[in-house]
Amino acid sequence: MILIADSGSTKTDWTLVDASQVEQLKPTQGINPVHQSREQVCGLLRNELLPQLEGKEVSDVYFYGAGCTPAAVPLMKLYLQEVVGCNVSVGSDMLGAARALLGHEPGIACILGTGSNSCYYDGSVIMQNIPPLGYILGDEGSGAYIGKRLIGNVLKHQFSDGLCYKFFKETELDAANIINNVYRQPLPNRFLGQVSQFCHHHRDEEEMHQFLLDCFGEFFNRNIANYSHPELPVSFVGSIAWAYEDELKATASSLGYQIGKIVRSPMQGLIDFHRKM
Numbered sequence: 001m002i003l004i005a006d007s008g009s010t011k012t013d014w015t016l017v018d019a020s021q022v023e024q025l026k027p028t029q030g031i032n033p034v035h036q037s038r039e040q041v042c043g044l045l046r047n048e049l050l051p052q053l054e055g056k057e058v059s060d061v062y063f064y065g066a067g068c069t070p071a072a073v074p075l076m077k078l079y080l081q082e083v084v085g086c087n088v089s090v091g092s093d094m095l096g097a098a099r100a101l102l103g104h105e106p107g108i109a110c111i112l113g114t115g116s117n118s119c120y121y122d123g124s125v126i127m128q129n130i131p132p133l134g135y136i137l138g139d140e141g142s143g144a145y146i147g148k149r150l151i152g153n154v155l156k157h158q159f160s161d162g163l164c165y166k167f168f169k170e171t172e173l174d175a176a177n178i179i180n181n182v183y184r185q186p187l188p189n190r191f192l193g194q195v196s197q198f199c200h201h202h203r204d205e206e207e208m209h210q211f212l213l214d215c216f217g218e219f220f221n222r223n224i225a226n227y228s229h230p231e232l233p234v235s236f237v238g239s240i241a242w243a244y245e246d247e248l249k250a251t252a253s254s255l256g257y258q259i260g261k262i263v264r265s266p267m268q269g270l271i272d273f274h275r276k277m
Contacts, residue, residue, distance in 0.1 A: 001016055001017070001018045001056060001057055001058055001059060002016070002017050002018070002058070002059060002060045002061070002062060002274060003015070003016055003017075003053075003058045003060070003061045003062070003084070004017060004061075004062045004064075004267070004270050004271060004274060005061065005062070005063040005064065005065065006064055006065075006093070006096060006265070006266055006267050006270065007030060007031045007032075007063065007064065007065035007066060007093070008030050008065070008066050008093070008113075010029075010030045011027045011028065011029060011030050012027060012028045012029065012030055012031050012065070013027050013265070013267055014026075014027070014028065014049065014052070015267055015270075015271060016056065016058070017271055017274065017275065019275075022271060025049075025052045026048075026052060028044060028045075028048035028049055029044055029048065030066070031044065031045075031065055031067075031076075032065065032066055032067035033065075033067055033068065033072040033075045033076040033079070034067035034069065034072055035067065038075070038078075038079060041076070041079045042079050042082060042083055045079065045080070045083040045084070046083055049083070049084075050083065050084075053084070058084060058086050059086055059087065060086060060087045060088070060089070061080055061084055061086060061087070061088045061089070062089050062091075062270070062274055063076060063080060063088065063089070063090045063091070064090075064091050064092065064093055064095060064096025064266070064270070065090070065092070065093055065096075066092075066093050068090055068091060068092045068093065069092065073090045073091070073092075076090045077089075077090045093111065093117075094109070094111065094117050094118075094119050094126060094129065095126060096266050096270060097109050097110070097111050097117075097119075097237045097266050098119055098121040098126060099266075099269065099270060099273045100237060100263070100266030100267070100268070100269025100270045100273065101235040101236070101237055101260065101261050101263070101266070101269055102121055102123065102235060102260075103123075103269070103272070103273055103276070104123045104124070104276075105123050106120075106121060106122050106123045106232060107121060107232045107233050107234070107235055107260055108120055108121070108224060108227055108229065108232050108233070108234040108235065109121050109235055109237075110219075110223075110224075110234060110235065110236045110237070110238075110241070111236075111237055111238050111241075112141050112142060112219070112236055112237075112238040112239075112240040112241035112248075113142065113143060113193075113238035113239050113240055113241075114142060114143045114144055114189055114190060114193040114239075114240075115132060115134070115135060115139045115142045115143075115144060115189065116132055116138075116139045116140060116141050116142035116145065116219060116223075116238075116240075117129075117132045118130060118132075118219075118223045118224060118227075120227040120229060120232075128226075128227055130222075130223045130226050130227070132223075134189075135148065135188075135189040135192065138222070139189075140215070140218040140219040140222050140223060141215055141216050141218065141219030141223075141240070142193070142240060143192070143193030143194075143196045143239070143240050144189040144190075144192040144193045144196070145192075145215065145218075146192075146196040146199055146212070146215050146240070147191070147192030147193055147194070147195040147196035148192050149211075149215060150167075150195060150196060150198065150199060150211070151178055151182075151192070151195060153211070154167050154168075155175060155178070159207060159211075160207060163202065163205065163207060163208065166198075166202065167198055170198060170201070171195060171198055173195070196240075199211070199212060200243055200244070203244070203247070209247070212244060212247045213247060213250060213251050213254075216244070216247055216248055216251040217251050217254075217255065220234075220251060220252065220255050220257060221255070224257065230256060230257065232258075233258045233259065233260030234252060234257050234258065234259055234260060235259070235260035235261040235262070236248065236259075236261070236262045236263070237262075237263050237264070237265065237266045237269075238264070239264060241262050241263075241264075242262060242263070242264040245262050248262065
């Protein structure tokens, strides 16, 4: 029996898999070895994961997570071995996305959620990764990026008066609230991602439709174009990719790219990948 984890900063999804069945465990808190200490990670695993594994014989753990950089992988592996006590493999969330989306086939894998990331995957390993740079310097196409550009356009009167009025009425925000949330409160990227939901509610309006195409165009031009593999399919995982499938496909088509898969979560793809190993 193997245990697969897909971990973000907010929550971690865990799934037990053997030859005949799949059991989805209750999610635990998010785990990020860059921002959390050994005591925090091990305590979380003991309190939230171990009780769910009682009576189950786990032979291998495959953990994919945000913050699992090459420097942090040995730490996360050590924490899991200390608590779970079995064979452990740790990879980045980007590797998890690539394996889930592409299996053993080459292609371009992308994450579009609150943040964004992408890579060129040769069917075995990540060969190239354009740095996402976070919501301030990059993260094009992400929820935080869309929210940041949306707010800027509203406050600088780049949208029609009608759309700006709808924004303030529906979000119940004003300029002072926005500045406070972005510059003075923790986790402004999450705030921006939440604000971006306004775009989805108005995606059928022409100026919003064009705005979304511009945002996703930035993602392709500043990230995907750098891989210089226009012949390979571009596949996506994440809530933003799932929500804006039509806009992504329209943008890709206009720029000459072929879309592969678009899925909300990598878990099913990871289950299929590890069952075939």
